[in-house]
Amino acid sequence: MELDVDLIVLSFAAMKTGNIDYSAQLIRTKTRYLVNDTYNHLWIRKYGIQTNRPMQVEEMVVEADSKAYAQPYMTVWFRNIDRLLAKLPEPEEEYDFIDIGCGRGVAALYVAQNYNFRSVAGFDFESSLIADAYRNQEAMAKLTDIDFFVADASIYILPDGKHVLFMFNPFDAPVMKSFMDNNIEALRRNKSVIAYANHHQLDVIKSFEPASVTMIKDYRCALISF
DSSP, rough: OOOHHHHEEEEEEEETTTOOOHHHHHHHEEEEEEEHHHHHHHHHHHTOOOOOOOBGGGGOOOOGGGGGBBBBBBOOHHHHHHHHHHTOSGGGGGOEEEEETTTTHHHHHHHHHHOOOOEEEEEEEEEEEHHHHHHHHSSSSSSSOOOOEEEETTTTTOOOOOOEEEEESBBBBBHHHHHHHHHHHHHHTTTTTEESSOTTTTTHHHHTSSSSEEEEEGGOOOOOOO
């Protein structure tokens, strides 16, 4: 009932402006948040995820120059993962999936449970988050073949192969540029893709002239193919 009240309050507040389009936009935005947050909550509760709280950069203990360009850890809307992966140019079975800046591993666990990639892995430069990722993996006992590991995206070199690289705004432009500089040839050679949610550094990736960029504008997502 509380959720309905929120929508009603938003509606009346917006209609006071006399702008019906603005009112509808506010209601659509609120509804979008409710639907996606609820889906996340139900999945996390169903599968017994142990820890999922956000982590601010100031809480991280990692000592690395790239920490200056890190973003806080938060869990992506799982439906945004679905929206992005629905745009893949090839069947998922042809790709290895890597979550870059995976944090507590929840997105990678969701992917492993719902998709059939050749492999699923995730890395983060904060070791305490990777420890939590393993704890969450233990809660989902059937998902034992996910590889979580500590690595710094600014110096990480992709293994050879065709990848879906998932990113949920993990870092700022300097790290994104370093990652792309180090891996662009492999991305092109293997026709890999980047599934990018909350794509703040999309212009950096575009500067490397990908083959195509598919936008999901309402959700600030982009699928970048090489």
